[in-house]
Amino acid sequence: MLSFTRSVPGTSRALRDDALFAAGLAVLSALLAAFVADGRRPDLLAWALLLGAHVPLVWRRVRPMPVLLAVLGCVAPYHAVDYTHIAAVPVGMVALYTVAVSGRPRRALITGLLLVGVMLTVNVSVSPHQVAEVMRITGWVVAVLLLGVYVRIHRQYVASVLERAERAERTREEEARRRVAEERLRVARDLHDLLAHSITLVGVQTSVAAHVLAADPERLDRAAVAKALDDIADTCRSARGELRATLAVLRASGAGPEPDETRDPLPGLDGLPDLAEAARTSGAEVDLAVREAEAPPAVGAAAYRIVQEALTNAVRHGGPGLTIRVGIRVADAALRVTVTDDGRAADDPSHTPGFGLVGMRERARSVGGTLEAGPRACGGFEVSAVLPLVPVGLGGLR
Known part of the structure; x- marks a missing residue:
């Protein structure tokens, strides 16, 4: 040259x-x-x-x-x-x-x-x-x-x-940054769902135990106290196990086998009875109706997390004498999830919006679905989600 x-x-x-x-x-x-x-x-x-x-x-x-x-x-x-x-x-x-x-x-x-x-x-x-x-x-x-x-x-x-x-x-760098952002959002959402649910139940169950202890010290209902403390212990064990599984997934995602080979199955519709039972230990009456609904794992996991967050919000803000109805059914090639309560969350002036509703909407969008939430005309709160049985995307689900 x-x-x-x-x-x-x-x-x-x-x-x-x-x-x-x-x-x-x-x-x-x-x-x-x-x-x-x-x-x-x-x-x-x-x-x-x-x-x-x-x-x-x-x-x-x-x-x-x-x-x-x-x-x-x-x-x-x-x-x-x-x-x-x-x-x-x-x-x-x-x-x-x-x-x-x-x-x-x-x-x-x-x-x-x-x-x-x-x-x-x-x-x-x-x-x-x-x-x-x-x-x-x-x-x-x-x-x-x-x-x-x-x-x-x-x-x-x-x-x-x-x-x-x-x-x-x-393009590769942008894709990597996008995946990191999605992973951070997924981790934040999972930890929020897990910790908010568990901490809320522990708080309610602790209040029940404190009420029993303070109601009539001379005639202490030891069985009620023991049951409240057992419920707290069960909730802590469940939260610890799920937190361990979440951390195992995070560690496995960096190297080694694929996450699907190292983690527990996705929580799905079969885990809804445990959620309902946990909410009942807080004093709420929970009516769970699952009408022979079957869904892919990703859709079932999204429904599980939505119901979990809806129950957590209802127990936290609904007040005493709370009744919660959970309905799961399949219609028009979609899983329809409805959670309603008769609590006073909409009228609670001390309630400040958090990330719960945002997380539920993200859960629904992650599988191509939609979610609506708001106060009911007759009182209480309602969460309604429509999740296609053929999920559009799986991002954000653990």
């Missing part, structure tokens, strides 16, 4: 590199002029023209066409006086190559045609016997122009390949 540097044209580094290149080329031309017998021996004028032709090469990548014209302005009279011809060939070819490599192929074609046409015209009118030599020089001109065009096309191809690779790398 005749382009020895890939520094950015126009910068101080590019000018410095081209100046060094021009100086080295000038030394080569001077050696050729001094030791090769190919025409008249160079005199002061020859040295001035030959070395002066190398000066414009400092700006060859910034202004390739003006540089070519300046070089030809020195090289043409040098050849016309019949000085050592081969000494002026390198500088002319470098200037011609720069024009070809830095512009479109059409510019290289027009430049070559004009240059060859001028040479032929001048030589035919001045020295007809040198037409064969002109044809030989024309071959070199065409070769240099073709080399420049090829290098330009090759550089464009390499740049396009590198650009595609960079775009692919950016």
